[in-house]
Amino acid sequence: xxxxxxxxxxxxxxxxxxxxxxxxxxxxxxxxxxxxxxxxxxxxxxxxxxxxxxxxxxxxxxxxxxxxxxxxxxxxxxxxxxxxxxxxxxxxxxxxxxxxxxxxxxxxxxxxxxxxxxxxxxxxxxxxxxxxxxxxxxxxxxxxxxxxxxxxxxxxxxxxxxxxxxxxxxxxxxxxxxxxxxxxxxxxxxxxxxxxxxxxxxxxxxxxxxxxxxxxxxxxxxxxxxxxxxxxxxxxxxxxxxxxxxxxxxxxxxxxxxxxxxxxxxxxxxxxxxxxxxxxxxxxxxxxxxxxxxxxxxxxxxxxxxxxxxxxxxxxxxxxxxxxxxxxxxxxxxxxxxxxxxxxxxxxxxxxxxxxxxxx
Ligand code: HEC
Ligand code: HEC
Numbered sequence: 001x002x003x004x005x006x007x008x009x010x011x012x013x014x015x016x017x018x019x020x021x022x023x024x025x026x027x028x029x030x031x032x033x034x035x036x037x038x039x040x041x042x043x044x045x046x047x048x049x050x051x052x053x054x055x056x057x058x059x060x061x062x063x064x065x066x067x068x069x070x071x072x073x074x075x076x077x078x079x080x081x082x083x084x085x086x087x088x089x090x091x092x093x094x095x096x097x098x099x100x101x102x103x104x105x106x107x108x109x110x111x112x113x114x115x116x117x118x119x120x121x122x123x124x125x126x127x128x129x130x131x132x133x134x135x136x137x138x139x140x141x142x143x144x145x146x147x148x149x150x151x152x153x154x155x156x157x158x159x160x161x162x163x164x165x166x167x168x169x170x171x172x173x174x175x176x177x178x179x180x181x182x183x184x185x186x187x188x189x190x191x192x193x194x195x196x197x198x199x200x201x202x203x204x205x206x207x208x209x210x211x212x213x214x215x216x217x218x219x220x221x222x223x224x225x226x227x228x229x230x231x232x233x234x235x236x237x238x239x240x241x242x243x244x245x246x247x248x249x250x251x252x253x254x255x256x257x258x259x260x261x262x263x264x265x266x267x268x269x270x271x272x273x274x275x276x277x278x279x280x281x282x283x284x285x286x287x288x289x290x291x292x293x294x295x296x297x298x299x300x301x302x303x304x305x306x307x308x309x310x311x312x313x314x315x316x317x318x319x320x321x322x323x324x325x326x327x328x329x330x331x332x333x334x335x336x337x338x339x340x341x342x343x344x345x346x347x348x349x350x351x352x353x354x355x356x357x358x359x360x
Contacts, residue, residue: 060210065167068219070160074152077188083181087189090182092117094246094330096322097186100124100135100172103198120190121145121198126172130209133170134200141195151187158183159226160219168217170209176220177245181229216261234329239337242330243268247323249334253283268341270348276315280353283318289343294351295335296343303335304328313352 078084091097103123122137122145137145146154153164158175162168178186205213230241243249255265256272265271271283284294295303311320323331 057207060207060214063214065165065214067166068160068162068168070156070162070166070219072152072156074150075155075184077151077191078184079188079192083185084189084192086182087185087187087192088117089325089327090186090246091120091189093322093325093327094242095175095178095182095186096247096319097138097190099319099322100126101138119196120193121196122200123198128170128209130170130212131203131205133172133203133205135172137196137198137200138190139193139196139198140191141197144197144199145195146190147195151184151191154187154190155183158186159222162219168213168219170213170217171220174220174248174251175245176222177224177226179227179230179241179245182246232327232330232333234333234336236333236337236340239333239335239340242334243337247334249286252318253286266344266346268338269344269346274317275355276313276317278315278355279313280355281313281316281318282348282351282353284351285344285346285348286338287341287344287346288339289345292345292347293343294348295338298335300332300335304331307331316352 098117098120101120101122101124102118103121120138122135124135126133126135139145140147142148149164157163157169158173158178160176161171161173175183227241230238232238250263250267252274253268253271254263255270256262257264266287268286269289270285274281274283285292286295287293288296290296298306307320307323307326309320310324311318326334
């Protein structure tokens with residue numbers, strides 16, 4: 001039975017060959033290099049090319065990731081309650097670790113539950129064009145969380161976007177110039193949390209993702225010295241610190257050039273579109289330009305109450321819940337800093353457009 005089936009199969013292949021060669025006779029003159037006797041050569045070259053492509057593919061998918069030799073120093077965790085309180089505030093508020101590292105997020109959904117703050121057990125998956133990226137469990141669980149990672153290694157991840165093995169990561173997190181004191185506060189708080197066992201799958205990158213990770217993405221570099229400590233105040237330098245090093249307003253409110261893989265817009269003068277479930281969002285111009293600045297005419301009180309109001313559009317990517325937990329004075333410091341920027345004229349058009357309207 002098996003043999004007969006095989007014979008039938010061979011016969012079919014042979015028939016197919018005949019008809020292919022018959023068909024070749026009818027093709028226009030300029031393609032006559034495909035004549036049967038040249039066909040073998042053609043197939044050989046084609047085969048070689050396909051082989052090379054497959055090799056290239058295998059190389060990109062399976063080549064080991066490069067390790068970046070970024071030294072880090074270990075430091076002592078703090079158990080001081082003021083330091084832990086500061087860490088918790090940063091993690092759930094302005095530094096918004098909880099925006100991504102909680103399971104029940106859908107983008108950045110409410111993490112403030114009636115009973116308190118949800119654990120940072122990870123598991124949220126970002127569906128991106130370069131693969132499925134899972135935010136990790138950052139509770140102190142030894143097996144599934146960061147229990148076994150040293151404080152120095154975690155600090156290196158936050159400053160340079162390399163993971164605990166020193167491999168570069170897709171830059172979701174940029175805390176390169178966080179003050180030393182805030183770094184100690186964040187990591188001490190993370191390590192002091194109750195462990196939650198939640199095995200999170202490894203991120204799954206496609207060919208483009210692997211290419212980016214293995215050949216193009218570079219760790220974040222320090223471009224200025226790390227400050228030891230900076231005390232909260234309404235001063236412009238504290239506002240600048242919160243805006244640039246902690247909250248990352250500029251990461252969305254600045255234009256990013258996909259070809260050059262870098263920000264090339266004027267900082268905070270408006271950013272690229274986000275496509276939500278029902279709307280397309282365009283982060284507005286936050287510089288105090290009289291014509292095109294989105295908050296030029298807002299008072300400080302209006303700015304603070306806008307942050308207290310939270311999300312107006314459910315599918316907005318702006319982490320309103322996290323920023324809504326910021327202290328009044330911190331929001332004021334950000335406001336004052338933004339209003340002190342050089343005005344930049346940049347008409348961003350509508351901030352929110354319904355997707356249905358767009359299609360009409
Ligand atoms: C915008 C989303 C986002 C924010 C905000 C964010 N993270 Fe992450 N984080 C991720 C993702 C995604 C990964 C996993 C990336 C990967 O698989 O390479 C990750 C990985 C990590 C890791 C694991 C690194 C390793 O060795 O595997 C640590 C630790 C971490 N984050 C801590 C933090 C802390 C602390 C904060 C806040 C100060 C924070 N993250 C804020 C998205 C985020
Ligand atoms: C993850 C991306 C992201 C980050 C980070 C971010 N924004 Fe936004 N922002 C947006 C988007 C998108 C919109 C438009 C949609 C909306 O209003 O919810 C927006 C809107 C705004 C608005 C206009 C709101 C209104 O009702 O008119 C203000 C003001 C603003 N952002 C300020 C800030 C400040 C200040 C920070 C840093 C503390 C910040 N944003 C961080 C993406 C972001």
